[in-house]
Amino acid sequence: MQTLSQFLASHPVGGAPSTSDWGNNNHVGVVPKVYKPHSILCRQDDENDTIFIVKSGWCLLYRELPDGERQILDTPLAGDTIGLRSMSGPRFASLMSITEVAVYEISARVLLENFLADGDLARRITRSLARLNAILAEHLVNIGRRNAICRTAHFLLELDERLTDVGLSAHEEYDCPLTQNELADILGMTPVHVNRTLRELRKADLVSFKSGHVKMFNRRNLVKLSGFEREYLT
Amino acid sequence: MQTLSQFLASHPVGGAPSTSDWGNNNHVGVVPKVYKPHSILCRQDDENDTIFIVKSGWCLLYRELPDGERQILDTPLAGDTIGLRSMSGPRFASLMSITEVAVYEISARVLLENFLADGDLARRITRSLARLNAILAEHLVNIGRRNAICRTAHFLLELDERLTDVGLSAHEEYDCPLTQNELADILGMTPVHVNRTLRELRKADLVSFKSGHVKMFNRRNLVKLSGFEREYLT
DNA sequence: CGATATGTTGAATACGGTCAAAAAGTGTGG
DNA sequence: CCACACTTTTTGACCGTATTCAACATATCG
Numbered sequence: 039m040q041t042l043s044q045f046l047a048s049h050p051v052g053g054a055p056s057t058s059d060w061g062n063n064n065h066v067g068v069v070p071k072v073y074k075p076h077s078i079l080c081r082q083d084d085e086n087d088t089i090f091i092v093k094s095g096w097c098l099l100y101r102e103l104p105d106g107e108r109q110i111l112d113t114p115l116a117g118d119t120i121g122l123r124s125m126s127g128p129r130f131a132s133l134m135s136i137t138e139v140a141v142y143e144i145s146a147r148v149l150l151e152n153f154l155a156d157g158d159l160a161r162r163i164t165r166s167l168a169r170l171n172a173i174l175a176e177h178l179v180n181i182g183r184r185n186a187i188c189r190t191a192h193f194l195l196e197l198d199e200r201l202t203d204v205g206l207s208a209h210e211e212y213d214c215p216l217t218q219n220e221l222a223d224i225l226g227m228t229p230v231h232v233n234r235t236l237r238e239l240r241k242a243d244l245v246s247f248k249s250g251h252v253k254m255f256n257r258r259n260l261v262k263l264s265g266f267e268r269e270y271l272t
Numbered sequence: 273m274q275t276l277s278q279f280l281a282s283h284p285v286g287g288a289p290s291t292s293d294w295g296n297n298n299h300v301g302v303v304p305k306v307y308k309p310h311s312i313l314c315r316q317d318d319e320n321d322t323i324f325i326v327k328s329g330w331c332l333l334y335r336e337l338p339d340g341e342r343q344i345l346d347t348p349l350a351g352d353t354i355g356l357r358s359m360s361g362p363r364f365a366s367l368m369s370i371t372e373v374a375v376y377e378i379s380a381r382v383l384l385e386n387f388l389a390d391g392d393l394a395r396r397i398t399r400s401l402a403r404l405n406a407i408l409a410e411h412l413v414n415i416g417r418r419n420a421i422c423r424t425a426h427f428l429l430e431l432d433e434r435l436t437d438v439g440l441s442a443h444e445e446y447d448c449p450l451t452q453n454e455l456a457d458i459l460g461m462t463p464v465h466v467n468r469t470l471r472e473l474r475k476a477d478l479v480s481f482k483s484g485h486v487k488m489f490n491r492r493n494l495v496k497l498s499g500f501e502r503e504y505l506t
Numbered sequence: 507c508g509a510t511a512t513g514t515t516g517a518a519t520a521c522g523g524t525c526a527a528a529a530a531g532t533g534t535g536g
Numbered sequence: 537c538c539a540c541a542c543t544t545t546t547t548g549a550c551c552g553t554a555t556t557c558a559a560c561a562t563a564t565c566g
Contacts, residue, residue, distance in 0.1 A: 083503070101413050104499050109413040122402055130406045130504045153395075157388040160398075164387075167401035168356055172364045174408035179335050179343040181415045182460025186522070217544065226416030231522055233546060249531085265338050269317070270364045420554070451512065465554055467514060483563085513562065520555075530545065536538090 067148035072140045079133040079141070080121060087146035089121045090114075095139030096215050100223065101131050110224040112173055113197070113216070116204040119166035122146065137215050172270040181226040184264070186235045189225050191264035194245055194252055199268050210254035214247070301382035306374045313367040313375070314355060321380035323355045324348075329373030330449050334457065335365050344458040346407055347431070347450070350438040353400035356380065371449050406504040415460040418498070420469045423459050425498035428479055428486055433502050444488035448481070 070093070073079060079090060082102055092114050099120060100110040111131055114120050120133055153160055176196070180189050197214060201207035218236070222229040240246045244263065245254045254260060304327070307313060313324060316336055326348050333354060334344040345365055348354050354367055387394050410430070414423050431448060435441035452470070456463040474480045478497065479488045488494060 101409060103413065103417060107417050109416040111409045111412055122398070127506055128503055130409055150395075154388075154391040160387060160394050161384075164356070164398060164401065167398065167405060170405055171401060171408065174405065174412060175335060175345045175364055178345055178408060178412055178415065178460075179337065181412065182343040182457075183337060183341050218546095219544075223416075226412075228523055229545085230524080230547090233544095234522090237546085269362055272361055453512075462555055463513085464515090464556080468554090471514085507566100509564100509566085511562105511564075513560105515560080516558090518556085521553090522551105523553085524549105524551075526548090528545105528547080530543105532541100532543075534539100534541085536540100 067144060067152075069143045070140065071143055072138060073135045075135055075137050075139075077135045077139070079135060079139070080129060082130065082132040083128045085128055089119065089144045089146055089149060090133065091119050091142040091144070092116055093140040093142060095135060095137045097133055097135045097139050098220060098223075099131050099133055108223050109226065110220065111177070112170065113224065115200050116206065118170075119163065122163065122167060136220070169271075176270045177224075186225070186227055186231055187238060188264045189227075190221070190232070190235045191239060191244065191260050192266050193221075193225060194247065194254075195257075195260060195264060195266040195268075196271070197252070198254070199271050203271075210257050212252050213250055214252050215250055301378055301386075303377040304374065305377055306372065307369045309369055309371050309373075311369045311373070313369060313373075314363060316364065316366040317362045319362055323353065323378045323380050323383060324367065325353050325376040325378070326350055327374040327376060329369060329371045331367055331369045331373050332454060332457075333365050333367055342457050343460065344454065345411070346404065347458065349434050350440065352404075353397065356397065356401060370454070403505075410504050411458075420459070420461055420465055421472060422498045423461075424455070424466070424469045425473060425478065425494050426500050427455075427459060428481065428488075429491075429494060429498060429500040430505070431486070432488070433505050437505075444491050446486050447484055448486050449484055 073095075079097065080086070080088060094116050097114055097120075098110050099112045099114055100108045102108045114133075121129065149159070149163070153163075173196075176192075180192050184192060198207050198210065198212060201212045206212060216224070218232045219229045222232045225232065227235075236247050243255045244260045245252065245256075260266070307329075313331065314320070314322060328350050331348055331354075332344050333346045333348055334342045336342050346352075348367075355363065383393070383397070387397070407430075410426075414426050418426060432441050432444065432446060435446045440446060450458070452466045453463045456466045459466065461469075470481050477489045478494045479486065479490075494500070
């Protein structure tokens, strides 16, 4: 009988879903699941208390507006923990897969029971929340104070850093399943303008984003242009 | 000898700073302090590990950009906890007072030592982080997907809610020391346009913001206009 | 009282949005 | 393998919101 954090420690994240990990883990209250692309893992205003830890795949954390618009808050990647609200109460955001996604699901109630006995877990959760804070903060700066070009460049650099951390990016290249539509909702702009902005970045030989693949040609200048500072991700 | 959370529980927040509370509390690692307006409580990239719990007054949590611009991330109010990064590492934001501010200061290291033994404290911190997440998320939606009028209206409503929670707003009225300059940095727009937007809101008999005082004339329409939903604050 | 910060207004401009349509890509079933 | 439907990407023309720049008015404070 292992504790929750021992379990999590022994199940590293990143890479493609491997079936070997998906045994019977109910004894620690952790339910591994795999979702198909475009599944909704949880919906804003839901009252259930499930927490998700992403093992692999891409998803979107977003808020829906009454008029049908949405604002994407984050693109949780492998290893990220999502869904902890104030430990109870309705969710403030929805979570959707865009590729096949493997997650661990944990009930917040179970988590709370483990919380006190398990210091590592408390620290893991706290760190995850604090990290999301930092990411949201940087996204705010991005939308509030950078123009379309810098904003887009900055986000593509953030993705590179975060994917590199989990071994999914190397040599200034990575796969990214986001559509321009989704990019627009992330960056607070219209799909049309995202398209034009990507074209500009491509024409300037800085970075290209074609058919799900991002390739940086001049990372140094990209960093300079966007004012990217990686510290907020550490 | 009381625990950290017992101490915090017995020192309710809100209202003006009262000198009676500011005794010797070093025995629990909590240092009460009062800052003058426009003091910098901590600066982005600082390596120190102080955490702040606001007792009274207004401050700004913001990120500075290399070009001297800034984006305000939040206006922490009485009772809010600020400064927890990933429990270590450089800060991602600066904290500045704009009125006289009374805070409790706690070392993150001390906090961490208390964390395991003190379930209430763990929950308090977690809740605070989760709440800030929700607030930052809503600010993202605000800047990313609402125009100047709705954005401003939404933020003034958020302030009303949060101030009401700590007894600093009533009857759709509250004092607010923010300048239009600061409002601009909060809302991701220019001071000039903030000014024009406030004029519009005033002319439409929705809300006025004059000489540090906010008064709502038609809260119902303000809520409708901005799409405000208070749930994210609970 | 003068100095500095804050608020207000106007005119010109630009960045990004809107609307529309076509091209290219993707997936499915016949 | 192709035909069809659908999504995604791309491009053009026009428009509007918010920015920029500049000047002046009003508060605030030593």
